[in-house]
Amino acid sequence: MPSSSTSKAPINWPAVLTLLGTPLAAIILIPWYSQSHDFTPGAWISFICLLAFSSLGITAGYHRLWAHKTYEASKPVQIMMMIAGTFAVQNSILFWSSGHRIHHRHVDDLELDPYSAKKGFWYSHIGWMLRDYPSGELDFKNVPDLRNDKLVMFQHKHYIPLVIVTSFGIPALIGWAIGDLWGVMLLGGLLRLIVSHHVTFFINSLCHMFGKRPYTDENTARDNFILAIFTWGEGYHNYHHIFQYDYRNGVKWWQYDPTKWLIWSLSTVGLTRNLRRIPSFNIKRAELAMKFKYAEKDFEIFGHDLNEDIVHLKHKIALEYDMFTQTMNDWAKLKEQELQSKKASMAEKIHQIDLKLKQEFNLIEKNLVEQSDRVEVVLRSLRKEVKRI
Ligand SMILES: [Zn+2]
Ligand SMILES: [Zn+2]
Known part of the structure; x- marks a missing residue:
């Protein structure tokens, strides 16, 4: 080394x-x-x-x-x-x-x-x-x-x-x-x-x-x-x-x-x-976490707590992410089982959960983008307000 x-x-x-x-x-x-x-x-x-x-x-x-x-x-x-x-x-x-x-x-x-x-x-x-x-x-x-x-x-x-x-x-x-x-x-x-x-x-x-x-x-x-x-x-x-x-x-x-x-x-x-791309969900999540971090710092400087609306959004995003991780884990477990048993019924089950995962992913991704934009708007107006005070 x-x-x-x-x-x-x-x-x-x-x-x-x-x-x-x-x-x-x-x-x-x-x-x-x-x-x-x-x-x-x-x-x-x-x-x-x-x-x-x-x-x-x-x-x-x-x-x-x-x-x-x-x-x-x-x-x-x-x-x-x-x-x-x-x-x-x-x-x-x-x-x-x-x-x-x-x-x-x-x-x-x-x-x-x-x-x-x-x-x-x-x-x-x-x-x-x-x-x-x-x-x-x-x-x-x-x-x-x-x-x-x-x-x-x-x-x-x-x-x-x-x-x-x-x-x-x-x-x-x-x-x-x-x-x-x-x-x-x-x-x-x-x-x-x-x-x-x-x-x-x-x-x-x-x-x-x-x-x-x-x-x-x-x-x-x-x-x-x-x-x-x-x-x-x-x-x-x-x-x-x-x-x-x-x-x-x-x-x-x-x-x-x-x-x-x-x-x-x-x-x-x-x-x-095989070009590797990080899912946009993870990217947005990292970006949003930093936005919250910067906002927290900004508000600290002006002696304000984070707005309730923002705190609520933060929790919502965390919950959705947990839900998504859970589905991902279920999917991984089923994949593992599929490897062990070659039954046709299992393949059907996997297909179903695959579809569910895709739907859930799209929904979460859509929500995340919407929320991210909303957070941006709320933060911008809050910052203006705090500066005025
Ligand atoms: Zn490098
Ligand atoms: Zn470097």
Whole structure:
């Protein structure tokens, strides 16, 4: 188990050279080259396309496919994501996912979270990577699924040669094809790598510092639309930390999450499948619980108790949820019995309760949305009233 008290750990030279050496090289090489050459439009287009390619390799591949298993991908998609993620130079899938699962498990813990935001911007953004884990390498005990994945292990074993081949090979190939080898090497290769590094690092730093917490306040993760734009949809980090197994981070249909759109689009042509979604009932419930929490705080500040109407609604929602959980339990029990006895009568019973469950679920969901809207209206008018007093 790694510890994040890395102040005394030895310096990780490969990481230092990559993370500090590349910006240094860019500051010298790009202005020097531009004195004697103009960058072609093709070189700038390669910068944008390759930035999208490598960043989505991390968000859709490393993060949502391998670290969280939020969907399944066909082999060609897995290979593409592996190449794109390698091209982003953020260590192997195995290493990245293991560290990321520890981050979710021990989020904000000063000792155990590898990039705890509680240790400040610099540390959570980049500082944590510049030194080794004090206890040596990660033991990968928390990624048994990935240790059994041939593609993941292939990339882990041959990581350095793969990084060299992709980092130089992809821009060189494109540069040669469009007739601007050095322009593409500098913009699509070097500058793209630096930008793609820092936008991913924003997720660990800024997404734990600035934004709203509509789903949970048990950790520092925030939802931030501006950061979602730069991070290919990962800016809805508060949602992600409470429901990490959802393939969406921007869960509302209008939220800017290109990673979610990519995964969904691939599913329409059969290249990805079994996209995991948290039931909207659970999402609404978390949202509502936070609304009550914020309201309670607001009213406390003004020395008021919660309005009776709100308290009543809160109880009603709790009761409905209990009822729903009960039906879910009944359903699970019957399913278990069905497994044991193959009788036809049992299958009929299961079908009946399945229908009942669906009806109940729809009803509760509808009620919850209505009540949530009502609570919002009541809270808004109450807040206005209290402020006037
Ligand atoms: Zn996080
Ligand atoms: Zn995550």
